[in-house]
Amino acid sequence: MDYKSIRKSEITEFLDNLIKEYVIFAPIEKDDIVLYGRIKSGNEVILDYSNSVNSPKEAVIPQLETLISCKTDKDITCVKEHLDEQEQFLLFGARPCDARSLLFLDKVFSDEECKDIYYVNRRNAVTIISLGCTLPQETCFCTTTGGGPFSTDGSDLLFIDIGDSYIVQIITEKGAELVEKLDLRKTQDDELTGMDMLIKKSRASIEPEIELDKLKDKLDRSFEGSAWEILAEKCLSCGICTYLCPACHCFDIVDEERKCEVERIRLWDSCQFPHFTMQTSGFNPRPTYKERYRQRIMHKFSYCIDNYGMVGCVGCGRCVTQCPVNLDIRQVLTSFYGK
Amino acid sequence: MKNLYLPIPMKVEKNLIETEDRNIKTLTLSFLNKRDEESFGFMPGQFAELSVLGAGEAPFGIASSPMYKKHLDFSISLAGLVTTELHNLDPGDTVGMRGPLGNGYPIDMLQNKNVLIIGGGFGFSTLRAFTSFMLHPENRKQYEDISVVYGARNPGLLLYRNELSEWEKRNDVQLHVTVDKGDENWEGRTGVVPVIVKELRVDTENTVALVCGPPVMIKFTLPVLAELGFAPEQVYLSLEMKMKCGIGKCGRCNIGSKYVCTDGPVFSLAQLNLLPQEY
Numbered sequence: 001m002d003y004k005s006i007r008k009s010e011i012t013e014f015l016d017n018l019i020k021e022y023v024i025f026a027p028i029e030k031d032d033i034v035l036y037g038r039i040k041s042g043n044e045v046i047l048d049y050s051n052s053v054n055s056p057k058e059a060v061i062p063q064l065e066t067l068i069s070c071k072t073d074k075d076i077t078c079v080k081e082h083l084d085e086q087e088q089f090l091l092f093g094a095r096p097c098d099a100r101s102l103l104f105l106d107k108v109f110s111d112e113e114c115k116d117i118y119y120v121n122r123r124n125a126v127t128i129i130s131l132g133c134t135l136p137q138e139t140c141f142c143t144t145t146g147g148g149p150f151s152t153d154g155s156d157l158l159f160i161d162i163g164d165s166y167i168v169q170i171i172t173e174k175g176a177e178l179v180e181k182l183d184l185r186k187t188q189d190d191e192l193t194g195m196d197m198l199i200k201k202s203r204a205s206i207e208p209e210i211e212l213d214k215l216k217d218k219l220d221r222s223f224e225g226s227a228w229e230i231l232a233e234k235c236l237s238c239g240i241c242t243y244l245c246p247a248c249h250c251f252d253i254v255d256e257e258r259k260c261e262v263e264r265i266r267l268w269d270s271c272q273f274p275h276f277t278m279q280t281s282g283f284n285p286r287p288t289y290k291e292r293y294r295q296r297i298m299h300k301f302s303y304c305i306d307n308y309g310m311v312g313c314v315g316c317g318r319c320v321t322q323c324p325v326n327l328d329i330r331q332v333l334t335s336f337y338g339k
Numbered sequence: 340m341k342n343l344y345l346p347i348p349m350k351v352e353k354n355l356i357e358t359e360d361r362n363i364k365t366l367t368l369s370f371l372n373k374r375d376e377e378s379f380g381f382m383p384g385q386f387a388e389l390s391v392l393g394a395g396e397a398p399f400g401i402a403s404s405p406m407y408k409k410h411l412d413f414s415i416s417l418a419g420l421v422t423t424e425l426h427n428l429d430p431g432d433t434v435g436m437r438g439p440l441g442n443g444y445p446i447d448m449l450q451n452k453n454v455l456i457i458g459g460g461f462g463f464s465t466l467r468a469f470t471s472f473m474l475h476p477e478n479r480k481q482y483e484d485i486s487v488v489y490g491a492r493n494p495g496l497l498l499y500r501n502e503l504s505e506w507e508k509r510n511d512v513q514l515h516v517t518v519d520k521g522d523e524n525w526e527g528r529t530g531v532v533p534v535i536v537k538e539l540r541v542d543t544e545n546t547v548a549l550v551c552g553p554p555v556m557i558k559f560t561l562p563v564l565a566e567l568g569f570a571p572e573q574v575y576l577s578l579e580m581k582m583k584c585g586i587g588k589c590g591r592c593n594i595g596s597k598y599v600c601t602d603g604p605v606f607s608l609a610q611l612n613l614l615p616q617e618y
Contacts, residue, residue, distance in 0.1 A: 067344045070392045075433040077348045077371060079392070114586050114601075117342045223615050250590030253344075253583045255395045262393045264344070269589070276591050279581050280397075280419040283554075285594075285617050299593070306596035 002170040004184035005191060008047075011166075014182060015042030015092065022090035022127070025059055027052050036094070047093055047161075050137045051316060055246035056091050056098050060105060060122045061268070067118065067253070069263040083117065086125035097142045097314040099130040099154035101246035107308040108249055118266070127174055130155040131166075134198055136206045139317030141330055144208040147314055150199045162194050210337050212311055216302045218336050223298070227339075231332055232289035234325050239270035241319035241329075247300070247312045250276070271295050297332060343586050346390050346435025347375045351428045352410060359495030363461055364426050365402060365414045368434065379439070381405050382446060383469035384577060384605050387438025388585050389413060391424040398582045398600070400465035401439065404472040411436070414464040414498060440585040441604045444469050444549060445575060452547050453484040455539075457560060459532050459552025460496065463489050465577055466551050467499050474512060484546075486513040486539065490532040490556070494518050494525045515539070533559040536567075543568040549605075551577040561608065571609035578604050578618060594618045 006014060018024060019042065026045040028037045034049045036056045066082045091099075102123070109119035133140070133149035142148055152158050156175030159166040167187055170176050222228075242248040252269035255262055269276060272292050278284040286292050304312035313329075320328050353367040366389075370376035381401055390396040397419075403412035415425050428434060444465075454473065458466040466487075473482050487506070491497045497516065506514045517528040517535045528535065532552065548564055550557060557576065564574055580592035580599040587601035595614040597603065606614075 068346075072393070075348075076346060076390070076392055076435040077433055079345065079348075079435075081342055081345055083342065108588055114343065114588075115340055116586075116588060117340045118344075120340065249588075251583070252589070253396065255393050257393055264390075264392065264395075266344075269591075271590065277581050279579070280422075285580070291617065298595075299590070303593065303596035 002176070003187040003192065004168040004170065004179055005165050005187040006168060006184050007165050009164075011045070011047070012042035015039070015045060017182065018090060018092075018178075022088045024090045024092055025056060026092040036091075045093060047131060050135075051095050051097075051140075051318070053244065053318070053322065055101065055244060055316065055318065056094050057101065057105065057246050057249070059089055059091055059126055060102065060119055061109075061249055061251070064265055064267045065118065066263045067266050069261050072257065072260050072262055083121065086121050089122070089126045091126060091128045091130075093159070094128060094130045094155075095133060095316065096130050096149065096151040096153070096155065096158065097140075097147055097316040098246050099128045100142075100147045100151055101154070101314045101316075102126070102128070103154040104247050104304075104308065104310060104312060104314070105249055107310070127178060128155045129157045129159060129175075129178075132158055132160040132199070132202075134161050134202055136202060137317060137321075139320040139330075140206055140315060141208075141317060142315035143203065143206050144210050144212075144330075144333075145311050145313045145315040146212065149202045149206065160195050160198070162191055162198065165191070167191055167195050210333055212301070212305070215333060215337050216305050218339055219298060219302045222336055222339060223294070227335065228294045229290045231327070231335075232293040234327050235272075235289050235293050236325055237272045237274075237289050237292060238324065239272040240322055240324065241327075242270040242272055242296070243268060244318040244322055245313075246316060246318075247314060271299065297329070301333065344437070344584075346388070346396075346437050347379070348372065349411075349434050349436045351430050351432045351434060353430060354426070354428050357414060357498045362417045363414055363496075363498060364417075365412050365498070366425060366428065366434075367403075368411045368413070368436065369409055371433065376409065379408075381439035382443030383472045384443035384465050385439040385441045386465070386585075386604060387411075387413070387436050387440060388582075389415075389421070389425060390435035390437070391421060391428075392435065394421050394424040396435075396437070396583075397421040398440070398585055400468070400577070400604075402464035402468050404468050404475065406472055406475040406477070412464075412468075414461065416461045437585060440600060442602065444577075444605050445547075445607075446472075449547055450481050451483060452545050453542070454482055454486070455536075455541055455546055455548040456485070456487040456489070457532060457536060457548055457550045457552070458487070458489045459556035460491055461498070462552035462556075462577070463498055466549060467502065469549065470506070470512070471502065474506070474509070479511060484513070485511065486515070486541065488515045488517070488532055488535050488539070490517040490519065490535065490552075492519045494522055494527075531559070532556050533563045536560060537563045539567075541567060543570075543573065547573050547575065549575045549577070571612055572607055574608040575605055576608065576611065578606060580604075580618065 109116040300312035349368040
């Protein structure tokens with residue numbers, strides 16, 4: 001493994017250099033909360049944060065995007081594809097869970113037989129510098145879902161906070177190329193020793209409590225149980241868990257007329273909404289909160305294993321911290337696991 | 340890389356009113372570009388997303404046989420925004436089409452077998468495509484006995500009447516058209532589809548049943564097939580579900596871990612028995 005180091009005081013300059021080449025998304029403070037957003041200068045970035053409220057999936061699946069459009073006075077033979085060339089995009093300071101979520105999204109949108117060109121174009125332009133978690137939050141459970149506070153999955157470079165400097169772990173070729181352009185110093189041996197201790201300590205604070213294969217088995221056998229009804233009693237079906245989740249990717253496609261143009265727009269949707277599966281006839285295979293809440297859990301922890309070989313959850317804990325009725329996915333999983 | 344969301348431009352050749360209540364029309368489309376026509380191939384049972392820009396897209400089974408390459412038929416039941424726009428199309432208008440999508444009927448597995456087609460109402464469209472495919476002179480000898488049971492609520496709701504009367508004249512297909520309730524001019528059979536199926540006394544050995552129709556028909560037909568001795572592996576159903584992308588990404592048409600748009604819409608009853616009852 002290759003390492004470099006950079007002093008914290010040099011980060012602003014580091015980013016200001018990169019801003020010339022990349023559109024940079026990083027954690028910034030806005031209205032008293034930390035969000036991923038586009039930065040114009042390196043000094044906007046906040047790196048002593050737990051995790052952002054929103055996930056960085058917006059970089060690859062925008063909340064709204066135009067797929068095709070057509071002038072209203074023309075017909076379908078004059079359709080314009082919205083496949084603009086992508087600017088190079090740098091996701092800086094993302095948590096390892098969020099970096100890992102892109103590997104999951106790749107499985108959905110970039111599978112060999114059926115590539116989604118809009119996703120693939122954006123994804124190819126993304127470089128990810130993630131920031132290891134020295135102090136995981138109480139709501140973090142990345143280790144349960146196969147990740148870890150210093151997981152390198154999905155990252156091109158991983159920053160590790162060792163006090164007044166960051167150690168830069170070089171993970172991919174893309175990451176190595178980026179590092180070559182910058183003048184980073186050599187990492188000292190004592191820095192690496194310190195880093196190992198930090199990693200061990202952090203990981204020990206969030207030991208996994210669930211084996212995913214066993215959980216899947218128990219969930220599959222509990223599909224018909226009454227437990228879902230009880231769990232769903234609390235759920236407001238507001239969909240916030242799905243909007244903030246870095247792995248949730250369900251979308252709708254609608255046509256909208258704007259000025260003299262019709263646009264076919266893809267937008268985030270949520271399995272928690274009744275219209276998601278409601279057929280024009282009025283029939284709905286998931287008519288109540290119970291079926292919709294069950295779908296969210298089963299999709300992530302059973303169906304995704306069948307289809308993609310990994311769960312559709314990276315344990316970021318956003319759905320736990322932001323749920324207005326404190327529906328805690330960890331407790332839900334544990335309750336089925338204990339059955 | 341192909342843009343899977345880009346519709347193929349098609350021209351409306353015909354938009355035929357099928358039923359007396361004018362609720363179902365069959366849209367016949369041709370390709371506007373020769374290149375699209377040449378590269379387009381499909382199997383009976385597959386579907387496509389039809390789109391009218393401004394109204395949106397919706398999935399419809401391809402109702403015509405792939406043996407007739409120049410035209411594609413789609414039977415469209417008037418229900419919402421997109422279907423209203425599709426009903427209003429006139430010959431010469433253009434419309435978008437994305438497809439073919441889905442798996443289609445298991446034609447390889449049906450070779451040298453007796454095929455029992457069971458369709459109800461509007462669900463008959465892809466079964467019509469498959470029946471027409473099997474009855475094509477190039478294909479007929481690849482199948483043993485072919486029986487078709489097709490029912491509608493009343494005579495005015497029967498689709499594809501010209502084709503049905505042509506099949507009626509053939510001696511290489513047993514056609515059983517039935518209506519729940521006849522009228523003064525109806526001389527054919529009366530009775531719901533499951534009852535007619537029961538009366539058929541089919542030899543289940545070497546026979547496969549393909550079923551598509553309204554939920555109530557399916558609900559009462561499956562027990563009849565079981566009673567006749569059909570194993571779950573010998574029964575195939577074509578399912579419907581709300582869809583958007585049609586390519587297994589938008590996340591709404593799943594039954595358990597199977598997506599109706601990519602793993603289906605055709606499933607064997609044996610496959611469905613392993614899935615949650617959420618459809």
